Amino acid sequence: MRPLTLSRLLLQxxxxxxxxxxxxxxxxxxxxxxVSLYGLxxxxxxxFLGKTSEVSTEYSLILNLRLPRILLGAFVGASLAIAGTSxxxxxxxxxxxxxxLGVSSGAALGAIFALLVEPHLxxxxxxxxxxxxLGAFVGAxxxxTAVYFLGRRxxxxxxxxxxxxxxxxxxxxxxxxxxxxTTLPSSNFRGMAYWLMGDLSGIPSxxxxxxxxxxxxxxxxxIYTTASDLxxxxxxxxxxxxxGVDVRRIRIVVYxxxxxxxxxxxxxxGSIGYVGLLVPHVMRMIYGSxxxxxxxxxxxxxxxxxxxxxxxxxxxxxxxxxxxxxxxAIAGAPLFIYLLRRRFA
Amino acid sequence: xxxxxxxxxxRGAAEAARATGEPRLSVEQVSYAYAPNPQQAPVFTLEATxxxxxxxxxxxxxxxxxxxxxxxxxxxxxxLQPLSGRVLLNxxxxxxxxxxxxxxxxxxxxxESPLLFPSKAWEFVLQGRHPYxxxxxxxxxxxxxxxxxxxxxxxxxHLSDRWMDQxxxxxxxRVILARALAQQPLxxxxxxxxxxxxxxxxxxxxxxxxxxxxxxxxTVVVVTHELNLAxxxxxxxxxxxxxxxxxxxxxxxxxxxxxxxxxxQTQLTVETGASGRPRVxxxxxxx
Numbered sequence: 001m002r003p004l005t006l007s008r009l010l011l012q013x014x015x016x017x018x019x020x021x022x023x024x025x026x027x028x029x030x031x032x033x034x035v036s037l038y039g040l041x042x043x044x045x046x047x048f049l050g051k052t053s054e055v056s057t058e059y060s061l062i063l064n065l066r067l068p069r070i071l072l073g074a075f076v077g078a079s080l081a082i083a084g085t086s087x088x089x090x091x092x093x094x095x096x097x098x099x100x101l102g103v104s105s106g107a108a109l110g111a112i113f114a115l116l117v118e119p120h121l122x123x124x125x126x127x128x129x130x131x132x133x134l135g136a137f138v139g140a141x142x143x144x145t146a147v148y149f150l151g152r153r154x155x156x157x158x159x160x161x162x163x164x165x166x167x168x169x170x171x172x173x174x175x176x177x178x179x180x181x182t183t184l185p186s187s188n189f190r191g192m193a194y195w196l197m198g199d200l201s202g203i204p205s206x207x208x209x210x211x212x213x214x215x216x217x218x219x220x221x222x223i224y225t226t227a228s229d230l231x232x233x234x235x236x237x238x239x240x241x242x243x244g245v246d247v248r249r250i251r252i253v254v255y256x257x258x259x260x261x262x263x264x265x266x267x268x269x270g271s272i273g274y275v276g277l278l279v280p281h282v283m284r285m286i287y288g289s290x291x292x293x294x295x296x297x298x299x300x301x302x303x304x305x306x307x308x309x310x311x312x313x314x315x316x317x318x319x320x321x322x323x324x325x326x327x328x329a330i331a332g333a334p335l336f337i338y339l340l341r342r343r344f345a
Numbered sequence: 346x347x348x349x350x351x352x353x354x355x356r357g358a359a360e361a362a363r364a365t366g367e368p369r370l371s372v373e374q375v376s377y378a379y380a381p382n383p384q385q386a387p388v389f390t391l392e393a394t395x396x397x398x399x400x401x402x403x404x405x406x407x408x409x410x411x412x413x414x415x416x417x418x419x420x421x422x423x424x425l426q427p428l429s430g431r432v433l434l435n436x437x438x439x440x441x442x443x444x445x446x447x448x449x450x451x452x453x454x455x456x457e458s459p460l461l462f463p464s465k466a467w468e469f470v471l472q473g474r475h476p477y478x479x480x481x482x483x484x485x486x487x488x489x490x491x492x493x494x495x496x497x498x499x500x501x502x503h504l505s506d507r508w509m510d511q512x513x514x515x516x517x518x519r520v521i522l523a524r525a526l527a528q529q530p531l532x533x534x535x536x537x538x539x540x541x542x543x544x545x546x547x548x549x550x551x552x553x554x555x556x557x558x559x560x561x562x563x564t565v566v567v568v569t570h571e572l573n574l575a576x577x578x579x580x581x582x583x584x585x586x587x588x589x590x591x592x593x594x595x596x597x598x599x600x601x602x603x604x605x606x607x608x609x610q611t612q613l614t615v616e617t618g619a620s621g622r623p624r625v626x627x628x629x630x631x632x
Contacts, residue, residue, distance in 0.1 A: 244448025244476030289462040
């Protein structure tokens with residue numbers, strides 16, 4: 001027997017953090033403008049030491065534009081991967097993912113609705129900053145609630161019904177999104193359509209960035225405190241209940257927190273698919289299915305995956321940029337088909 | 346009262362009950378019904394049922410399909426709240442116990458324990474220590490030692506490093522039982538644990554239960570369809586039919602030919618076996 005210890009958990013997190021750091025540095029290097037790692041390191045050190053006036057213009061541009069985008073990608077990837085891991089355990093379905101279940105579509109609809117309504121409400125800047133993520137959270141929470149009830153049969157979650165419920169909810173919400181977008185002027189329509197496919201180019205305002213940080217910290221910590229309970233839920237709700245888990249409380253808390261993470265991610269980056277599906281599976285192959293290590297590993301893995309996908313999105317057709325959601329979908333869809341065939345073979 | 350204080354006082358009460366021979370488990374007139382929808386009258390799945398059991402006793406719940414056996418077990422476990430009556434374990438109402446306290450006192454082995462993702466046997470058994478964990482619940486050396494001991498008690502130490510989806514049905518049932526033992530419960534509940542097991546594995550499992558009940562002073566309630574195994578290993582038998590409790594008592598008083606024939610709708614004979622306990626023989630072709 002070799003149960004997980006705190007020191008082993010921290011060591012693994014440190015290794016993953018180092019890999020993420022390396023990927024982020026490489027992501028800073030690659031893009032429409034190529035820069036040297038030496039110059040980048042030198043200017044990063046200057047920024048770190050507070051000597052911002054000595055940073056060269058070229059590097060200043062990269063640090064001001066590329067770095068926030070990379071950090072945003074890491075945030076979005078981590079959020080979606082944690083949400084995916086949580087949904088897979090709660091719904092006892094290895095194919096569950098915010099995108100497949102229609103939760104991302106719910107969040108997108110909520111965000112668009114908030115964006116359309118906000119100009120008519122004369123909100124203060126602080127409230128306006130949280131209005132879109134709040135709309136996305138409400139949309140995500142409603143979507144997962146609908147899918148949950150559609151997927152229940154005789155008081156139990158049925159895997160195939162759940163997935164079908166997700167597909168139906170996603171397609172319905174997508175149709176409503178398209179209807180709403182057609183009411184926009186054509187210039188806005190193109191921007192929104194691009195955002196819907198997964199876009200990391202929009203740098204969040206300072207108040208919004210704070211909302212993202214605080215929301216992520218609270219939701220991720222809340223989910224992590226339930227990690228042991230999620231381990232038991234893999235065996236079923238009744239089993240977990242007999243092992244001392246307050247299943248009803250865990251279900252509500254994790255659904256809300258995972259919806260919040262999805263909502264925050266979608267509000268700033270649109271719908272980036274398959275990260276929440278692919279990353280937990282890869283991490284489960286490496287670290288096993290103990291959520292005490294799987295959740296942080298998935299968070300790092302999701303961050304690495306989206307930052308890497310964004311590098312590809314920025315460089316494949318440079319100087320044009322592709323939507324990062326298209327890259328993750330091209331990589332994720334074949335894996336989804338593989339998992340589906342293996343599960344229902 | 347905190348969960349820890351409750352637990353300590355409850356264990357103290359258990360010791361006192363053992364000394365005085367008072368029942369540890371007291372099922373008092375419990376019934377259960379559900380309504381398919383709010384407009385319809387409730388359908389009874391279990392009518393008023395009562396029995397008592399001491400520590401170290403094995404109680405078998407028998408009856409044909411849909412007789413309310415599993416419902417009774419769920420009520421005893423505290424997972425279902427009875428429509429009327431109550432279940433007391435050392436004086437505490439089971440369905441009112443806080444979740445973790447309940448996990449420390451009552452362990453349940455269900456009909457199926459499907460796993461979504463594969464895990465090793467030792468990981469599975471360590472889950473039994475969950476009700477005792479704190480905050481992030483990293484298992485202590487004591488937890489590991491208890492889990493190892495639980496595996497040893499069911500003769501499954503050699504399975505410790507095996508994957509759960511790569512062991513046989515009988516081996517898996519032993520590991521599932523070990524997880525329940527790792528909970529160090531007062532009450533061990535088993536819902537058809539012999540399902541899908543061959544006859545040798547069935548006898549092994551019931552032998553283990555009898556031995557564990559005596560050694561660890563568990564009160565064991567087991568739902569089963571195996572009349573002869575129940576007759577051989579149980580101290581008490583509860584006979585249910587279509588939600589009605591027909592008879593409670595030692596196997597020799599419940600195993601009456603006419604009663605069993607009427608309940609199970611088949612021709613049979615009841616004789617006394619070599620162990621002095623009743624043995625049921627089915628008469629093929631005469632049902």
